[in-house]
Amino acid sequence: xxxxxxxxxxxxxxxxxxxxxxxxxxxxxxxxxxxxxxxxxxxxxxxxxxxxxxxxxxxxxxxxxxxxxxxxxxxxxxxxxxxxxxxxxxxxxxxxxxxxxxxxxxxxxxxxxxxxxxxxxxxxxxxxxxxxxxxxxxxxxxxxxxxxxxxxxxxxxxxxxxxxxxxxxxxxxxxxxxxxxxxxxxxxxxxxxxxxxxxxxxxxxxxxxxxxxxxxxxxxxxxxxxxxxxxxxxxxxxxxxxxxxxxxxxxxxxxxxxxxxxxxxxxxxxxxxxxxxxxxxxxxxxxxxxxxxxxxxx
Amino acid sequence: xxxxxxxxxxxxxxxxxxxxxxxxxxxxxxxxxxxxxxxxxxxxxxxxxxxxxxxxxxxxxxxxxxxxxxxxxxxxxxxxxxxxxxxxxxxxxxxxxxxxxxxxxxxxxxxxxxxxxxxxxxxxxxxxxxxxxxxxxxxxxxxxxxxxxxxxxxxxxxxxxxxxxxxxxxxxxxxxxxxxxxxxxxx
Numbered sequence: 001x002x003x004x005x006x007x008x009x010x011x012x013x014x015x016x017x018x019x020x021x022x023x024x025x026x027x028x029x030x031x032x033x034x035x036x037x038x039x040x041x042x043x044x045x046x047x048x049x050x051x052x053x054x055x056x057x058x059x060x061x062x063x064x065x066x067x068x069x070x071x072x073x074x075x076x077x078x079x080x081x082x083x084x085x086x087x088x089x090x091x092x093x094x095x096x097x098x099x100x101x102x103x104x105x106x107x108x109x110x111x112x113x114x115x116x117x118x119x120x121x122x123x124x125x126x127x128x129x130x131x132x133x134x135x136x137x138x139x140x141x142x143x144x145x146x147x148x149x150x151x152x153x154x155x156x157x158x159x160x161x162x163x164x165x166x167x168x169x170x171x172x173x174x175x176x177x178x179x180x181x182x183x184x185x186x187x188x189x190x191x192x193x194x195x196x197x198x199x200x201x202x203x204x205x206x207x208x209x210x211x212x213x214x215x216x217x218x219x220x221x222x223x224x225x226x227x228x229x230x231x232x233x234x235x236x237x238x239x240x241x242x243x244x245x246x247x248x249x250x251x252x253x254x255x256x257x258x259x260x261x262x263x264x265x266x267x268x269x270x271x272x273x274x275x276x277x278x279x280x281x282x283x284x285x286x287x288x289x290x291x292x293x294x295x296x297x298x
Numbered sequence: 299x300x301x302x303x304x305x306x307x308x309x310x311x312x313x314x315x316x317x318x319x320x321x322x323x324x325x326x327x328x329x330x331x332x333x334x335x336x337x338x339x340x341x342x343x344x345x346x347x348x349x350x351x352x353x354x355x356x357x358x359x360x361x362x363x364x365x366x367x368x369x370x371x372x373x374x375x376x377x378x379x380x381x382x383x384x385x386x387x388x389x390x391x392x393x394x395x396x397x398x399x400x401x402x403x404x405x406x407x408x409x410x411x412x413x414x415x416x417x418x419x420x421x422x423x424x425x426x427x428x429x430x431x432x433x434x435x436x437x438x439x440x441x442x443x444x445x446x447x448x449x450x451x452x453x454x455x456x457x458x459x460x461x462x463x464x465x466x467x468x469x470x471x472x473x474x475x476x477x478x479x480x481x482x483x484x485x
Contacts, residue, residue, distance in 0.1 A: 219443055226348030228443065240355055247447030274446075282451055292447035296440045297425045 015265055018059040018187050025069065025198040026060070034197055036068070038093065038100035040136060041075035044129040045117040045156045045165050046106030049183040050147040051077050057186030058264060065190060069197065073100065076119070087122045090132075094139060101196060102140035103189070107149040107156035107165035108133050116163035130171060137172040142196055145169070146189055148182040152281050155182065159285055177201070178208045180255075182278035187260060188213045207281065209254075218250035218275055221258035237273050237291070247292045249277030305353050312346045410481035412436050414458065417483060421456030422448020428455035429480060432463045437477035458483060 010016070028034045041051065055062050066072040072079075074089050081089065093100060106129070109117035114130030121127060137143055145168045148154025152167035169176050179188045192210050195202040202210040219225065227233070227242035234241040244251070253275055261268045269275050277287035284290075319339045326332050412429075417436060422428025427440045428448035439445040439455060448455040453462055467473055 223347060223351075226344050227351075230348070231441070240351060244441075244443065244446045247449070249446065251443035251446060252451070286452040288452065289447055289449065292449075294423045295447045296422045296428050 015059065018191055021191055021194045021198070022059045025194040028198050029069065036071055037141075037197060038073050038098060039066075039070040039193075040073050040090065040093065040100055040102050040140070041078075042102060042104045042106075042119070042129075042132055042136060043076050044104060044106030044119075044133065044150070044168075045109045045163060046147065046149040046154070048077055048105070050105040050150075050189075051075065053183035054186050054189055056263065057190050059187070060190060060194075062186075065193070070101070070193065083120065084122060087120050087127065090136070091122070094135065097139075099141045100139075101142045101144065101193070102136050103144045103146050103193075104133060104137075104150045104168050105146045105184075107153045108168060108171050109156075109163040109165050110171075111162070111164040117165075133168060133171055137168070137174065137176075142201065143168070143172065143174065143176045144189070144192060145176050145178045147184045148180050148278060148283050151178045151180040154180075155284055176208060177204065177210065179213075180209065180279045180281065180283070182283060185213075185257075185260065185262065213260075214255050214279070216254065216256045216258070218253045218255065218257055218270075221256075222250050222270060223258065224270065243270070243274045245295050246274050247289050247295070248274040249280065249287050250275040253277045253280040255279040302353070305349050309346060309349050312342055312349070316342050316346070410436075411484045412481050413484060417458070418456045421454060430455050431458040431483040432460050432474060434460075434483050435474075435479050436481040436483055437474070438480045439477065442477065 010020075025034075029036060043051065057065065060069060066078075073093055074086065076086065079086055079089075106117075108114070108130055109128075110130065114128030115126070117129040119127045119129055119132045145151045149156040149165070150168050152169075153161075153165050154167075156163065156165040157167075169178075177192060179192060181188065188210070191212060192202060195210070195212070202212050205211055205214060219228070222228075222242075224240070224242045227240075228244055232241045233245040234243050235245070237243075237246065242248075248270075250270065257268050257275075257279070258270070274291060276290045277283050280287060316339065319335055319342065323332060323335050323339070326335060412431070417429060417431055420427050420429035422440065422445075427438060428445060429436050430439055430453075431437070439448075439450075444450055445455065451466070453459060463474075
Protein backbone atom coordinates (compact mmCIF):
# COMPACT_ATOMS: atom_id res chain seq x y z
CA UNK A 1 0.00 0.00 0.00
CA UNK A 2 1.37 3.42 -0.90
CA UNK A 3 1.94 5.78 1.98
CA UNK A 4 0.30 9.07 1.20
CA UNK A 5 -1.17 11.84 3.22
CA UNK A 6 -4.86 11.36 3.66
CA UNK A 7 -6.91 14.33 4.70
CA UNK A 8 -9.49 13.48 7.34
CA UNK A 9 -13.12 13.68 6.26
CA UNK A 10 -15.39 16.38 7.61
CA UNK A 11 -15.62 16.14 11.40
CA UNK A 12 -18.27 13.71 12.60
CA UNK A 13 -18.35 14.52 16.29
CA UNK A 14 -21.80 15.12 17.76
CA UNK A 15 -21.10 18.83 18.13
CA UNK A 16 -19.99 19.03 14.49
CA UNK A 17 -23.07 17.19 13.22
CA UNK A 18 -25.44 19.29 15.34
CA UNK A 19 -23.66 22.41 14.13
CA UNK A 20 -23.90 21.40 10.46
CA UNK A 21 -27.59 20.62 10.83
CA UNK A 22 -28.14 23.98 12.50
CA UNK A 23 -26.04 25.86 9.90
CA UNK A 24 -28.12 24.21 7.15
CA UNK A 25 -31.37 25.29 8.78
CA UNK A 26 -29.95 28.78 9.39
CA UNK A 27 -28.91 29.14 5.74
CA UNK A 28 -32.27 27.95 4.47
CA UNK A 29 -34.05 30.38 6.79
CA UNK A 30 -31.80 33.25 5.64
CA UNK A 31 -32.36 32.43 1.97
CA UNK A 32 -36.08 32.39 2.54
CA UNK A 33 -36.32 28.78 1.33
CA UNK A 34 -38.15 27.81 4.46
CA UNK A 35 -40.34 29.88 6.70
CA UNK A 36 -39.89 30.37 10.41
CA UNK A 37 -42.47 28.07 11.97
CA UNK A 38 -44.58 28.92 14.96
CA UNK A 39 -43.78 26.83 17.99
CA UNK A 40 -46.00 26.09 20.99
CA UNK A 41 -44.35 24.58 24.07
CA UNK A 42 -47.11 23.07 26.15
CA UNK A 43 -46.29 22.02 29.68
CA UNK A 44 -48.48 19.33 31.23
CA UNK A 45 -48.06 17.12 34.29
CA UNK A 46 -44.33 17.14 34.95
CA UNK A 47 -41.49 19.05 36.56
CA UNK A 48 -40.50 21.56 33.82
CA UNK A 49 -37.20 19.67 33.59
CA UNK A 50 -37.26 19.54 29.80
CA UNK A 51 -37.57 23.28 29.27
CA UNK A 52 -34.75 23.80 31.80
CA UNK A 53 -32.64 21.25 29.94
CA UNK A 54 -33.42 23.05 26.68
CA UNK A 55 -32.08 26.33 28.06
CA UNK A 56 -28.68 24.61 28.11
CA UNK A 57 -28.79 24.07 24.34
CA UNK A 58 -25.96 24.87 21.95
CA UNK A 59 -26.01 24.80 18.16
CA UNK A 60 -28.27 26.68 18.24
CA UNK A 61 -28.39 28.40 21.57
CA UNK A 62 -31.82 28.79 23.09
CA UNK A 63 -31.95 32.53 22.35
CA UNK A 64 -31.29 31.95 18.67
CA UNK A 65 -33.91 29.22 18.59
CA UNK A 66 -36.71 31.44 19.88
CA UNK A 67 -35.71 34.55 17.92
CA UNK A 68 -34.42 33.46 14.53
CA UNK A 69 -35.31 29.83 14.04
CA UNK A 70 -38.82 29.51 15.34
CA UNK A 71 -41.46 31.84 16.62
CA UNK A 72 -42.19 30.72 20.17
CA UNK A 73 -45.83 31.61 20.58
CA UNK A 74 -46.47 30.05 23.95
CA UNK A 75 -44.46 28.62 26.83
CA UNK A 76 -45.94 29.06 30.27
CA UNK A 77 -42.51 28.94 31.93
CA UNK A 78 -40.84 31.52 29.74
CA UNK A 79 -43.45 33.95 28.39
CA UNK A 80 -44.11 37.33 29.99
CA UNK A 81 -47.92 37.46 29.62
CA UNK A 82 -49.99 35.54 32.13
CA UNK A 83 -53.61 34.49 32.70
CA UNK A 84 -56.06 35.39 29.93
CA UNK A 85 -53.37 37.33 28.07
CA UNK A 86 -51.18 34.24 27.81
CA UNK A 87 -54.01 31.91 26.81
CA UNK A 88 -55.22 34.48 24.27
CA UNK A 89 -52.07 33.70 22.32
CA UNK A 90 -53.03 30.03 22.18
CA UNK A 91 -56.62 30.66 21.16
CA UNK A 92 -55.63 33.28 18.57
CA UNK A 93 -53.24 30.78 17.03
CA UNK A 94 -55.98 28.14 16.91
CA UNK A 95 -58.46 30.57 15.34
CA UNK A 96 -55.95 31.76 12.74
CA UNK A 97 -55.52 28.23 11.33
CA UNK A 98 -51.84 28.96 10.82
CA UNK A 99 -49.48 26.00 10.81
CA UNK A 100 -47.49 25.43 13.97
CA UNK A 101 -45.27 22.84 15.63
CA UNK A 102 -46.41 21.57 19.01
CA UNK A 103 -43.87 20.46 21.61
CA UNK A 104 -45.36 18.86 24.71
CA UNK A 105 -43.58 18.10 27.95
CA UNK A 106 -45.26 16.36 30.84
CA UNK A 107 -47.88 13.63 30.99
CA UNK A 108 -51.60 13.99 30.38
CA UNK A 109 -53.55 13.60 33.60
CA UNK A 110 -56.87 11.81 33.06
CA UNK A 111 -58.32 11.77 36.58
CA UNK A 112 -61.56 13.71 37.10
CA UNK A 113 -61.67 14.55 33.41
CA UNK A 114 -58.22 16.14 33.55
CA UNK A 115 -58.88 18.34 36.58
CA UNK A 116 -55.71 17.10 38.30
CA UNK A 117 -53.59 19.23 35.99
CA UNK A 118 -54.60 22.65 34.70
CA UNK A 119 -52.85 24.75 32.08
CA UNK A 120 -54.63 27.85 33.36
CA UNK A 121 -58.05 29.39 33.49
CA UNK A 122 -59.69 31.29 30.69
CA UNK A 123 -62.64 33.61 31.36
CA UNK A 124 -62.99 32.03 34.77
CA UNK A 125 -63.18 28.50 33.39
CA UNK A 126 -60.37 26.01 33.98
CA UNK A 127 -58.45 24.79 30.93
CA UNK A 128 -57.21 21.27 31.64
CA UNK A 129 -54.02 19.82 30.19
CA UNK A 130 -56.16 17.10 28.63
CA UNK A 131 -58.28 19.67 26.75
CA UNK A 132 -55.23 21.67 25.66
CA UNK A 133 -53.38 18.57 24.41
CA UNK A 134 -56.38 17.41 22.36
CA UNK A 135 -57.18 20.88 21.03
CA UNK A 136 -53.63 21.76 19.96
CA UNK A 137 -52.64 18.23 19.00
CA UNK A 138 -55.47 18.05 16.48
CA UNK A 139 -54.30 21.15 14.61
CA UNK A 140 -50.49 21.09 14.81
CA UNK A 141 -48.48 20.21 11.69
CA UNK A 142 -46.04 18.21 13.82
CA UNK A 143 -46.29 17.06 17.43
CA UNK A 144 -43.14 16.36 19.43
CA UNK A 145 -43.43 14.60 22.79
CA UNK A 146 -40.45 15.90 24.76
CA UNK A 147 -39.20 13.85 27.72
CA UNK A 148 -40.28 10.67 29.49
CA UNK A 149 -43.61 11.97 30.85
CA UNK A 150 -44.95 13.13 27.50
CA UNK A 151 -43.73 9.97 25.76
CA UNK A 152 -45.30 7.33 28.00
CA UNK A 153 -46.19 8.88 31.34
CA UNK A 154 -42.70 8.66 32.85
CA UNK A 155 -42.25 9.64 36.50
CA UNK A 156 -45.69 11.34 36.49
CA UNK A 157 -47.28 7.96 35.78
CA UNK A 158 -45.11 6.04 38.27
CA UNK A 159 -46.95 3.97 40.87
CA UNK A 160 -49.33 4.73 42.48
CA UNK A 161 -50.11 7.29 39.73
CA UNK A 162 -52.69 9.26 41.69
CA UNK A 163 -53.39 11.64 38.82
CA UNK A 164 -53.91 8.76 36.32
CA UNK A 165 -51.23 10.20 34.07
CA UNK A 166 -50.61 8.75 30.61
CA UNK A 167 -48.39 9.53 27.63
CA UNK A 168 -49.57 11.96 24.97
CA UNK A 169 -50.15 9.17 22.43
CA UNK A 170 -53.00 7.78 24.54
CA UNK A 171 -55.10 10.88 24.00
CA UNK A 172 -53.99 11.79 20.46
CA UNK A 173 -54.60 9.57 17.46
CA UNK A 174 -51.89 10.90 15.19
CA UNK A 175 -48.17 10.61 14.47
CA UNK A 176 -46.15 11.94 17.41
CA UNK A 177 -42.36 12.25 17.26
CA UNK A 178 -41.14 10.87 20.58
CA UNK A 179 -38.05 12.10 22.37
CA UNK A 180 -37.87 10.05 25.58
CA UNK A 181 -35.37 11.05 28.26
CA UNK A 182 -35.57 12.44 31.74
CA UNK A 183 -34.90 15.13 30.82
CA UNK A 184 -34.66 15.29 27.04
CA UNK A 185 -31.18 16.36 25.88
CA UNK A 186 -31.29 19.86 24.28
CA UNK A 187 -29.60 18.44 21.15
CA UNK A 188 -32.33 15.83 20.71
CA UNK A 189 -35.02 18.50 20.63
CA UNK A 190 -33.10 21.20 18.76
CA UNK A 191 -31.80 18.64 16.26
CA UNK A 192 -35.31 17.32 15.62
CA UNK A 193 -36.66 20.86 15.26
CA UNK A 194 -33.81 21.82 12.87
CA UNK A 195 -34.54 18.69 10.84
CA UNK A 196 -38.26 19.50 10.70
CA UNK A 197 -37.50 23.00 9.43
CA UNK A 198 -34.77 22.11 6.96
CA UNK A 199 -35.78 18.68 5.66
CA UNK A 200 -39.12 17.69 7.16
CA UNK A 201 -39.74 14.75 9.44
CA UNK A 202 -36.59 12.84 10.39
CA UNK A 203 -36.40 9.06 9.93
CA UNK A 204 -38.09 7.41 12.90
CA UNK A 205 -37.86 3.93 14.40
CA UNK A 206 -40.84 1.64 15.08
CA UNK A 207 -41.57 3.54 18.27
CA UNK A 208 -41.40 6.96 16.59
CA UNK A 209 -38.02 8.00 17.96
CA UNK A 210 -35.66 9.84 15.55
CA UNK A 211 -32.97 7.36 14.44
CA UNK A 212 -30.61 10.30 14.36
CA UNK A 213 -30.39 10.18 18.14
CA UNK A 214 -32.00 6.94 19.34
CA UNK A 215 -30.31 4.21 17.31
CA UNK A 216 -27.42 3.36 19.64
CA UNK A 217 -27.70 0.96 22.54
CA UNK A 218 -25.87 2.66 25.44
CA UNK A 219 -24.18 -0.62 26.33
CA UNK A 220 -22.69 -0.99 22.82
CA UNK A 221 -20.82 2.31 23.04
CA UNK A 222 -20.11 2.32 26.75
CA UNK A 223 -16.52 3.15 27.70
CA UNK A 224 -16.80 0.39 30.31
CA UNK A 225 -17.97 -2.26 27.79
CA UNK A 226 -14.71 -4.17 27.64
CA UNK A 227 -14.90 -4.77 31.37
CA UNK A 228 -18.30 -6.38 30.79
CA UNK A 229 -16.91 -8.70 28.12
CA UNK A 230 -14.06 -9.68 30.40
CA UNK A 231 -16.35 -10.16 33.40
CA UNK A 232 -14.85 -7.41 35.54
CA UNK A 233 -17.58 -5.77 37.57
CA UNK A 234 -17.65 -2.84 39.97
CA UNK A 235 -18.83 -3.66 43.47
CA UNK A 236 -19.26 -0.02 44.43
CA UNK A 237 -20.04 3.09 42.40
CA UNK A 238 -16.49 4.44 42.84
CA UNK A 239 -14.86 1.63 40.88
CA UNK A 240 -14.07 2.18 37.18
CA UNK A 241 -15.31 -1.25 35.94
CA UNK A 242 -18.61 -2.42 34.41
CA UNK A 243 -21.65 -1.39 36.47
CA UNK A 244 -23.85 -4.28 35.30
CA UNK A 245 -23.97 -6.01 38.69
CA UNK A 246 -25.08 -2.80 40.39
CA UNK A 247 -28.12 -2.49 38.13
CA UNK A 248 -26.96 -0.47 35.11
CA UNK A 249 -29.74 -0.15 32.49
CA UNK A 250 -27.37 0.69 29.63
CA UNK A 251 -27.97 -2.74 28.02
CA UNK A 252 -31.69 -2.02 27.57
CA UNK A 253 -31.57 1.70 26.79
CA UNK A 254 -31.27 3.02 23.27
CA UNK A 255 -29.91 6.56 22.92
CA UNK A 256 -26.64 8.32 22.06
CA UNK A 257 -25.56 9.45 25.57
CA UNK A 258 -22.16 7.68 25.43
CA UNK A 259 -21.01 9.74 22.47
CA UNK A 260 -23.06 12.90 22.96
CA UNK A 261 -22.76 13.39 26.72
CA UNK A 262 -24.40 16.13 28.73
CA UNK A 263 -23.86 19.67 30.05
CA UNK A 264 -22.20 20.95 26.89
CA UNK A 265 -21.03 17.43 26.00
CA UNK A 266 -18.64 16.98 28.94
CA UNK A 267 -20.07 14.27 31.20
CA UNK A 268 -22.83 11.71 31.52
CA UNK A 269 -24.33 9.35 34.12
CA UNK A 270 -21.92 6.45 33.54
CA UNK A 271 -19.09 8.83 34.48
CA UNK A 272 -20.08 8.45 38.11
CA UNK A 273 -22.97 6.01 38.48
CA UNK A 274 -25.21 3.53 36.72
CA UNK A 275 -27.48 4.33 33.79
CA UNK A 276 -31.04 4.40 35.16
CA UNK A 277 -32.65 3.91 31.75
CA UNK A 278 -34.33 7.33 31.73
CA UNK A 279 -34.59 7.29 27.92
CA UNK A 280 -36.25 3.89 27.77
CA UNK A 281 -40.00 3.31 27.62
CA UNK A 282 -41.29 2.20 31.02
CA UNK A 283 -39.02 4.51 33.02
CA UNK A 284 -38.97 4.75 36.01
CA UNK A 285 -41.03 1.79 37.34
CA UNK A 286 -39.70 -0.76 34.87
CA UNK A 287 -36.12 0.41 35.31
CA UNK A 288 -36.09 -0.12 39.08
CA UNK A 289 -33.96 -0.84 41.04
CA UNK A 290 -31.59 1.95 39.96
CA UNK A 291 -28.87 0.61 42.26
CA UNK A 292 -28.68 -2.76 43.98
CA UNK A 293 -25.91 -4.09 46.19
CA UNK A 294 -27.63 -7.42 46.95
CA UNK A 295 -27.12 -8.90 43.55
CA UNK A 296 -25.50 -11.90 41.82
CA UNK A 297 -21.83 -12.70 42.33
CA UNK A 298 -19.33 -11.85 39.56
CA UNK B 299 7.92 -9.63 31.29
CA UNK B 300 6.09 -7.31 33.66
CA UNK B 301 2.38 -6.63 33.36
CA UNK B 302 3.04 -3.12 32.24
CA UNK B 303 5.32 -4.22 29.43
CA UNK B 304 2.75 -6.77 28.33
CA UNK B 305 0.02 -4.13 28.24
CA UNK B 306 2.28 -1.76 26.29
CA UNK B 307 3.08 -4.47 23.79
CA UNK B 308 -0.57 -5.23 23.22
CA UNK B 309 -1.33 -1.53 22.87
CA UNK B 310 1.36 -1.10 20.22
CA UNK B 311 0.02 -4.07 18.30
CA UNK B 312 -3.47 -2.55 18.48
CA UNK B 313 -2.21 0.81 17.23
CA UNK B 314 -0.68 -0.73 14.13
CA UNK B 315 -3.82 -2.81 13.52
CA UNK B 316 -5.96 0.31 13.79
CA UNK B 317 -3.74 2.20 11.36
CA UNK B 318 -3.93 -0.69 8.95
CA UNK B 319 -7.73 -0.81 9.20
CA UNK B 320 -8.02 2.93 8.57
CA UNK B 321 -5.90 2.61 5.42
CA UNK B 322 -7.99 -0.35 4.36
CA UNK B 323 -11.15 1.74 4.73
CA UNK B 324 -9.87 4.28 2.24
CA UNK B 325 -9.29 1.74 -0.51
CA UNK B 326 -12.34 -0.44 0.06
CA UNK B 327 -15.24 0.14 -2.32
CA UNK B 328 -17.58 -2.59 -1.17
CA UNK B 329 -20.01 -1.23 1.46
CA UNK B 330 -20.27 -4.58 3.28
CA UNK B 331 -16.52 -4.85 3.54
CA UNK B 332 -16.49 -1.27 4.78
CA UNK B 333 -19.01 -2.04 7.50
CA UNK B 334 -17.04 -5.09 8.52
CA UNK B 335 -13.85 -3.06 8.72
CA UNK B 336 -15.56 -0.33 10.71
CA UNK B 337 -16.85 -2.94 13.09
CA UNK B 338 -13.35 -4.35 13.55
CA UNK B 339 -12.06 -0.84 14.07
CA UNK B 340 -14.65 -0.30 16.74
CA UNK B 341 -13.61 -3.47 18.55
CA UNK B 342 -9.94 -2.55 18.36
CA UNK B 343 -10.61 0.90 19.80
CA UNK B 344 -12.65 -0.71 22.56
CA UNK B 345 -9.77 -3.02 23.42
CA UNK B 346 -7.39 -0.11 23.38
CA UNK B 347 -9.62 1.82 25.73
CA UNK B 348 -9.81 -1.16 28.03
CA UNK B 349 -6.01 -1.47 28.10
CA UNK B 350 -5.45 2.22 28.81
CA UNK B 351 -7.99 2.11 31.63
CA UNK B 352 -6.41 -1.05 32.97
CA UNK B 353 -3.03 0.62 32.93
CA UNK B 354 -4.48 3.66 34.68
CA UNK B 355 -6.09 1.62 37.43
CA UNK B 356 -2.99 -0.66 37.67
CA UNK B 357 -4.38 -3.81 39.28
CA UNK B 358 -1.52 -5.26 41.34
CA UNK B 359 -3.14 -8.69 41.68
CA UNK B 360 -3.42 -9.55 38.00
CA UNK B 361 -0.71 -12.07 37.41
CA UNK B 362 -1.04 -12.19 33.65
CA UNK B 363 -3.03 -10.00 31.35
CA UNK B 364 -3.91 -12.08 28.39
CA UNK B 365 -7.31 -11.94 26.73
CA UNK B 366 -7.58 -15.74 26.88
CA UNK B 367 -7.81 -15.70 30.64
CA UNK B 368 -10.81 -13.45 30.64
CA UNK B 369 -13.87 -15.02 29.17
CA UNK B 370 -17.44 -14.22 30.00
CA UNK B 371 -18.13 -15.65 33.42
CA UNK B 372 -21.09 -17.64 32.11
CA UNK B 373 -18.55 -20.00 30.58
CA UNK B 374 -16.98 -20.69 33.94
CA UNK B 375 -18.13 -23.64 36.00
CA UNK B 376 -20.60 -22.77 38.68
CA UNK B 377 -19.11 -25.22 41.14
CA UNK B 378 -19.20 -24.08 44.69
CA UNK B 379 -16.18 -22.09 45.74
CA UNK B 380 -15.48 -20.63 49.17
CA UNK B 381 -17.65 -17.64 49.86
CA UNK B 382 -15.67 -14.43 49.85
CA UNK B 383 -17.73 -11.72 51.43
CA UNK B 384 -16.50 -8.12 51.31
CA UNK B 385 -14.00 -8.59 48.50
CA UNK B 386 -11.49 -5.79 48.02
CA UNK B 387 -11.83 -3.73 44.85
CA UNK B 388 -9.09 -5.53 42.98
CA UNK B 389 -10.68 -8.89 43.64
CA UNK B 390 -13.31 -8.24 41.00
CA UNK B 391 -10.67 -9.09 38.39
CA UNK B 392 -11.61 -12.55 37.14
CA UNK B 393 -8.11 -13.99 37.14
CA UNK B 394 -8.86 -14.58 40.80
CA UNK B 395 -11.81 -16.70 39.89
CA UNK B 396 -15.53 -16.20 39.96
CA UNK B 397 -16.61 -16.63 43.52
CA UNK B 398 -19.85 -18.48 44.10
CA UNK B 399 -21.34 -18.79 47.53
CA UNK B 400 -21.57 -22.25 49.03
CA UNK B 401 -25.22 -21.76 49.80
CA UNK B 402 -26.19 -21.96 46.13
CA UNK B 403 -26.76 -25.47 44.81
CA UNK B 404 -24.62 -26.63 41.91
CA UNK B 405 -26.58 -26.24 38.71
CA UNK B 406 -24.53 -27.36 35.73
CA UNK B 407 -26.65 -30.38 34.90
CA UNK B 408 -29.10 -29.39 32.14
CA UNK B 409 -31.33 -32.30 33.18
CA UNK B 410 -31.79 -30.86 36.64
CA UNK B 411 -35.40 -30.39 37.68
CA UNK B 412 -36.65 -27.35 39.51
CA UNK B 413 -39.90 -26.98 41.38
CA UNK B 414 -41.29 -23.45 41.55
CA UNK B 415 -40.07 -23.22 45.14
CA UNK B 416 -36.56 -24.27 44.15
CA UNK B 417 -36.56 -21.85 41.24
CA UNK B 418 -37.55 -19.04 43.60
CA UNK B 419 -34.23 -19.47 45.42
CA UNK B 420 -32.36 -18.40 42.28
CA UNK B 421 -33.49 -14.82 42.56
CA UNK B 422 -30.08 -13.25 41.93
CA UNK B 423 -29.93 -11.65 45.33
CA UNK B 424 -27.11 -11.75 47.89
CA UNK B 425 -24.77 -13.67 45.63
CA UNK B 426 -27.27 -16.26 44.36
CA UNK B 427 -27.45 -16.87 40.59
CA UNK B 428 -30.42 -15.49 38.63
CA UNK B 429 -32.60 -18.09 36.86
CA UNK B 430 -35.86 -17.66 34.98
CA UNK B 431 -38.18 -20.22 33.42
CA UNK B 432 -39.86 -19.92 30.01
CA UNK B 433 -42.07 -22.70 28.64
CA UNK B 434 -40.78 -25.29 31.09
CA UNK B 435 -37.06 -24.59 30.56
CA UNK B 436 -35.00 -22.90 33.25
CA UNK B 437 -32.40 -20.43 31.92
CA UNK B 438 -29.42 -18.78 33.60
CA UNK B 439 -29.58 -14.98 33.20
CA UNK B 440 -26.98 -14.18 35.87
CA UNK B 441 -24.67 -12.45 33.41
CA UNK B 442 -27.19 -11.60 30.70
CA UNK B 443 -26.72 -7.91 29.84
CA UNK B 444 -30.45 -7.23 29.81
CA UNK B 445 -30.79 -8.61 33.35
CA UNK B 446 -28.69 -6.20 35.40
CA UNK B 447 -29.30 -6.47 39.14
CA UNK B 448 -31.28 -9.65 38.31
CA UNK B 449 -34.20 -7.57 37.05
CA UNK B 450 -35.56 -6.85 33.60
CA UNK B 451 -38.20 -4.19 32.90
CA UNK B 452 -39.70 -4.55 36.36
CA UNK B 453 -39.54 -8.37 36.35
CA UNK B 454 -37.36 -10.18 38.85
CA UNK B 455 -35.50 -13.49 38.56
CA UNK B 456 -36.47 -16.77 40.23
CA UNK B 457 -39.84 -16.96 38.49
CA UNK B 458 -41.68 -18.61 35.64
CA UNK B 459 -41.97 -15.80 33.09
CA UNK B 460 -43.64 -17.70 30.24
CA UNK B 461 -46.59 -15.28 30.07
CA UNK B 462 -44.41 -12.19 30.23
CA UNK B 463 -42.07 -13.50 27.54
CA UNK B 464 -45.02 -14.26 25.26
CA UNK B 465 -46.53 -10.81 25.70
CA UNK B 466 -43.32 -8.82 25.11
CA UNK B 467 -41.22 -11.01 22.83
CA UNK B 468 -43.82 -12.61 20.54
CA UNK B 469 -42.05 -13.68 17.36
CA UNK B 470 -38.67 -13.33 19.03
CA UNK B 471 -38.04 -16.96 19.95
CA UNK B 472 -34.40 -16.54 18.97
CA UNK B 473 -33.83 -14.76 22.27
CA UNK B 474 -34.26 -18.08 24.08
CA UNK B 475 -31.53 -19.71 22.03
CA UNK B 476 -29.05 -17.09 23.24
CA UNK B 477 -29.68 -18.05 26.89
CA UNK B 478 -27.98 -20.85 28.80
CA UNK B 479 -30.47 -23.59 29.79
CA UNK B 480 -29.78 -25.09 33.20
CA UNK B 481 -32.73 -27.42 33.75
CA UNK B 482 -36.45 -28.06 33.57
CA UNK B 483 -39.33 -26.66 35.54
CA UNK B 484 -41.64 -29.28 37.06
CA UNK B 485 -44.98 -28.63 38.66
